[in-house]
Amino acid sequence: MQPSGNHPSASSDDKLIDDWPSSDLIGSDRSGLPPAGDEGDVNAVLAVLQEVPDPEVPVVSVVELGIVRDIDWLDGRLAVSVTPTYSGCPATEVIEQHIHEALVAAGYSDPLIQRRLSPAWTTDWLSEAGREKLRAYGIAPPVESASKRSLTGQPDPVVPCPLCGSNATERVSEFGSTACKALYRCRDCLEPFDYFKCL
Amino acid sequence: MQNMNQKNIAQKTQTPLIEYLLRLGDNALVLGQRHAQLCGKAPALEEELALMNVGLDLFGQARNWLGYAAELMADKIDADHLAFRRDAQDFRNLLLVEQPNGDFADIMGRQFLFDAWHVHLLDGLSHASDPRIAEVAAKSLKEATYHLRRSSEWVIRLGDGTEESHTRTQRALDNLWQFTGELLQVDEIDQAMLEAGIAPDPDTLATRWKATVEEVLEEATLARPAYDSWMYTGGKVGHHTEHLGFLLAEMQYLPRAYPDATVW
Numbered sequence: 001m002q003p004s005g006n007h008p009s010a011s012s013d014d015k016l017i018d019d020w021p022s023s024d025l026i027g028s029d030r031s032g033l034p035p036a037g038d039e040g041d042v043n044a045v046l047a048v049l050q051e052v053p054d055p056e057v058p059v060v061s062v063v064e065l066g067i068v069r070d071i072d073w074l075d076g077r078l079a080v081s082v083t084p085t086y087s088g089c090p091a092t093e094v095i096e097q098h099i100h101e102a103l104v105a106a107g108y109s110d111p112l113i114q115r116r117l118s119p120a121w122t123t124d125w126l127s128e129a130g131r132e133k134l135r136a137y138g139i140a141p142p143v144e145s146a147s148k149r150s151l152t153g154q155p156d157p158v159v160p161c162p163l164c165g166s167n168a169t170e171r172v173s174e175f176g177s178t179a180c181k182a183l184y185r186c187r188d189c190l191e192p193f194d195y196f197k198c199l
Numbered sequence: 200m201q202n203m204n205q206k207n208i209a210q211k212t213q214t215p216l217i218e219y220l221l222r223l224g225d226n227a228l229v230l231g232q233r234h235a236q237l238c239g240k241a242p243a244l245e246e247e248l249a250l251m252n253v254g255l256d257l258f259g260q261a262r263n264w265l266g267y268a269a270e271l272m273a274d275k276i277d278a279d280h281l282a283f284r285r286d287a288q289d290f291r292n293l294l295l296v297e298q299p300n301g302d303f304a305d306i307m308g309r310q311f312l313f314d315a316w317h318v319h320l321l322d323g324l325s326h327a328s329d330p331r332i333a334e335v336a337a338k339s340l341k342e343a344t345y346h347l348r349r350s351s352e353w354v355i356r357l358g359d360g361t362e363e364s365h366t367r368t369q370r371a372l373d374n375l376w377q378f379t380g381e382l383l384q385v386d387e388i389d390q391a392m393l394e395a396g397i398a399p400d401p402d403t404l405a406t407r408w409k410a411t412v413e414e415v416l417e418e419a420t421l422a423r424p425a426y427d428s429w430m431y432t433g434g435k436v437g438h439h440t441e442h443l444g445f446l447l448a449e450m451q452y453l454p455r456a457y458p459d460a461t462v463w
Contacts, residue, residue, distance in 0.1 A: 087338055088259025117263070118334035120341060173245035174349045175252040183245060199341050 045071050045078065048106040052098050055091045056178050057196075059137040062095060066125025069116050078103065079112040083121045085199070086179040123180075123199050135162045140184065140195040159195050161186035171195075215391035216329075217271050218291060219398070221281070222388070222435055223324075224264030225292035227339075228282055229443070230313060231257030232450050233300055242303060249349065253310070256342040263335040283454040287437075287444045294434040295378040297443040301371070304364065307353040308371035311415065314347035316382045319407040323399020332397055351415045358419025369421055380430025382408060388435070 052062045062068055062082070070081035080099060084092045096113045103111040123142040126134075131141035143157040158167050166188035173183040181194040213221075234254025241247035265278040272281075295313055300306050321343050324336035357368040383405045385393075392398035409426070416423045433439065454460070 084259075086256055086259060087263060087342060088255035088257070090255065117338050118330075120334070120338040173249055174345070174352075175245070175249035177248065179252045179255055183248070197345075199345075 041073075042071050045080070045103070045108075048102055048108075049080070049099060052095075052102045055094050055098070057134070057137070057139065059133045060126075060130045062099060064127045064130030064133065066123075066127065066130070067095070067121060068099075070114075074112065077110060077112055078108045079114060081114045081116040083116050085121050089179060121199070123196065126196070134196055138162050138193055139181065140193060142196050142198045144198060159184055161189060161191070162193055163191050164189040169193075214271070215388045216395070216397075217268050218388045219392045220264050220268035220271070220332075221291040222293075224261045224268060224278075224281070225290045226296050226313075226317075227257040227264065228261035229290065229292045229446065230296040230310075231255075231261060232446055233296065233306075233309075236300060236446075236449075237306070250306075253346055253349070256339075256346070260335070260339045260342070263338070267331055267335070279454070283451045287439050287447055289437060290434075290439065290443060290447070291437060292434055292439075292443075293378070293381050294431055294440055295375065295381065297434070297440060297446060298375060298378060299442050302367060303353075304357055304367040304371040305375070307350055307357065308368060308375050310346065311350040311354045312372075312375055312379055312382075312412070314343060314350045315411040315415070316404070316408045317343045318347045319404050319411070320399065323404060324397070326399075328396030347411075351411075354415055354421070355419045358416070358421040365420065368419070372416070372421055373424055376424040377429065377431050381432045381434055384432060384435070386435065 046063060046068075049068055050061050050063045054060050054062060054065050057065075065085070067083050067085060068080060069083050070079075072079045072081075080103070082096055082099065092115070096115070100111060100113050126142065134141045140159050140162045143159055159169050159171075160167050161169050161184075164186060166186055168187040169184050170187060171182060172185050172192065175181070176183040176194045180196060180199070182197045183192065184195045185192045231254045234250050234257065237247075237250050237254075239247070241250050261282070262278050265281045269276045269278050269281055293313075295309060298305070298309055318340065321336045321340040325333055325340055327333045327336065354368065357364040359365070360368075383401065385401045389398055389401065393401065413423060431440070
């Protein structure tokens, strides 16, 4: 559990950390957080990961997406646990590779990237900053909490249009351009948009 | 040498846990491949996206189940090996999921009958005594729940739609029904998994599957075939319909033709 000797000094920019872990997230397993390592070291790693974008939704980082589940040191070696969004998400390997590359570039030698399935990722782990970035990008962020009810329950939640803010929207398809999104349309501004659906 | 290797795998006595994992993984893999065959052929762009995304979820689930099975098997076997180097008789998927795509009523009818079972099975497995199974099931359950919602909506829309869509959906249901007996059948593998605290109670699973099917079919104005009608079985022990071999021939062609390839 000792910090590795060759990592850069902790960033003084605490802003990056403010929205993670954020207090509005569901109380279910925040496993491993806060991690066992020294807080300053963890923050330094987080600052690096904050710069790693999701390859399919590049406006949000892997930290804002909530898929970085744990940061720890195993015998001096940095170990980062990452959870996939969907079982078949084709970006899983690419994300792990990008995280590895970013950490190596930041001076961490041979970081260990571990894939963790449990607890399963939920859109509740999207940070507030991440939600705002999605909206600004034209993707409606998840509405309501990702309880089983919101997966199965009828009727659909009202999804405000990310472009004009109107609530007069309708679902076009259960699936959008990726597994994590559904396709919607705004009846006011008539624009189609992606909705990052609850999971 | 490859043939020798395959014989060894097939003849090796597999533990009930491995057999059970192959059933779970092969169901997802074969149904996922049925979706992949529809790439570029869906009736609308939105349906294309949906079918491919459901297929992708299933492939991801297959990788998780088969990856676990491979770890319990001989060295040098991984999930890819199980997917691409086994012959039809070594597959343990349900006959239902290997049935051909046909028309859209066949596709959504097959999906609905499977999803209605899959959701309740995964729900039970998410409480399995084996933590690895429990975590894969919990992850898959979120996806399967969404799949069931979508396939239920389609069955209702098609069944309670036009005369043409109703006729086709009823025909699809009547045809697919003869492959559903296997979903509720309990053999020695299921029994062993039940006793190990892994598989959920089969009576509860059957009750829940029937309740979901009855609810949706009623709303879809479709007639439910009898539960005690004659059923085809055998998929779970490797006795498949003729359709699986063709599916595997297409799916496995490339890795089998270039077994030494390391870059695709």
